[in-house]
Amino acid sequence: MTKVSGTGVYDFKRHRVAEYPVEFTDKPEAKPGAGQSLPSSITLSEIQRDKLTRIAEANWIKSGDSKPKNPFDPQLVKEIYETELTVKPEGKSQRKTVPLQRVMVLEVSQYLENYLWPNFEAETASYEHVMSMILMVNEKFRENVAAWSCFHDQKDVFRGFLERVLRLKEGRDLTIAEKTNYLVFMINAFQSLEDEIVRETVLTLASLRSWHSLSYGRFQMELCLNPDLIKKWKRMIKKESDDAHKQGVHLDPLSSVEVNFLRNLIEEFLEVLDHKVFYQMHSVNEDDELDAASTFKQVNDASVLYCERFMEFLIDLLSQLPTRR
Template sequence: MGTNAQGTKSKGPAPTVDQINADRITQLANQYWAPYTIENHLPFDDNIVEVIYLREISGSNFAIRRIMMLEFSQYLENYLWPNYVTSKSSHAHMMSIVVMINEKFRERVPAWQPFRKLPEHFPGFFQQMLEACLMNEPSISLREQTALLVFLNHCFNSMEVELIRDQVKRLVSLSMWVSLQQGRRDQELRCVPKWRKYWKIIQRKDRDNPDQRNKLDWERKFLQRLIVKFMMLLETIQLKDEVNSDILHYCERFLELVIDLEALLPTRRFFNTVLDDCHLVVRCHLSNLPQREEGNLFAQVGSYYFFHCFVA
């Protein structure tokens, strides 16, 4: 059995060749993107991406079997990415790419190779993905938000890939301390004179490029805003009422993301201080989720790994 980004397991035997050939995904692939029918392909159609996302991905509650079929058909390599355009591509198009990359990681196959073709579109795609991470229901479902967290975690764990590193390093550099309270930031900078020097350079560059300030500040505050979003969602969980399983999965995946950011030296150096400034550890300890039976995994992961790693 396999597990998808939302933690659900695939069941039953693998599909037969006849079942694969008769599947509507295979039929669409033959019409639009299968490499063995390339001479007879129909032109790219945005509506096809929308329909596939609504029926096969989101509409199936991210069923692993449907996503596997799309991966088997080379949907990402031959249709999604070659036709992604930053200024025009829809939310469904972006989310479909996210889901397919998560599936590649789940299957433990090379995930980032498709982006080597048309790499110039990756920064725009990454920005669209980041903006979606900070969206809330009803604009975006919790399952979608969870898939985005999983994808973001894959990015941070793939910093050896230049294309990925160029995007994520801006989120965890010294400049992210713009989200700290003034007193806390001054205290931290006094402790390390080298960083204080770099901070002054950052401030000078901001003054020289005021037109870029809003965009840069958005990136610098991204992780802090994501933490705040998580804490607000965590506080919706009551001590006795039924827990929404989608909220539970989101909280678990968020902790996994934070744990990995804390475990990696390139990301921990400055993120650790922002994490502490948000009082995330205390807020997690005081929340209702660890006191519930459904929160056992959340509590175990937090207590034995993340909290100890943070204190150390």
């Protein structure tokens, strides 16, 4: 916030949106230029002239009863994600961000409702397809419009989508911007517990099963502090064992996504906090040799933003009755 000189009145700036870690200037009516952020609005003429609008008209925008000219192309989804929705590192600071206007154009063209969701298959959808859906859901929340309504017609498929989201990081190293977008999606999901199709999946991530991932000492301490949970824990273990026996599989709770979800997120946060928030910078002397005395630390803004969103995620878990228990 910025204090208006002599008046004692404060001008509150809107908090930056996590998906698009842009900087806001204190100068009023600042016009975007080199190195400045794009405005968070877009005109109709800009939308009509945009190349994404032409792509949308050919592939997913419906006019009257006529269908788009081209069939679904998974490669187009990958291309749009890589060229329009991916944060490209700009040195170690990663200052180049996902342009907000590109996401806005895709949202206006109903990219999620008309292209990504109707053609989503949990078994075959690409990583870029899932991440694009995550970004478009986040954008709906940013614009404060109904985010989950388009999913209600296929609840089973939506459950498959959420399961793909939970397993999205397996075998893949996400960029810090993608990790932040992922966190924002989980924040939005846990803030949507009133929606049945969201609630039945995300609540399992903060259930008693997550205690399987506790160390033995911490687990024993928690049961001693909460004796009423001992019977509930035993019932849960028996049910898990019976289900595994019926399916003819070996019971291994630690292999479950639900058990490891929170633990993995916490470990990821600690890794970013310890090794990504600050990085070393060196100045070079006249002989082009590193001068140890001139080494200093530089803040990685993208990593700081990730840490902020992780704290917001934890606060949400601890402030809602279904998850804080």
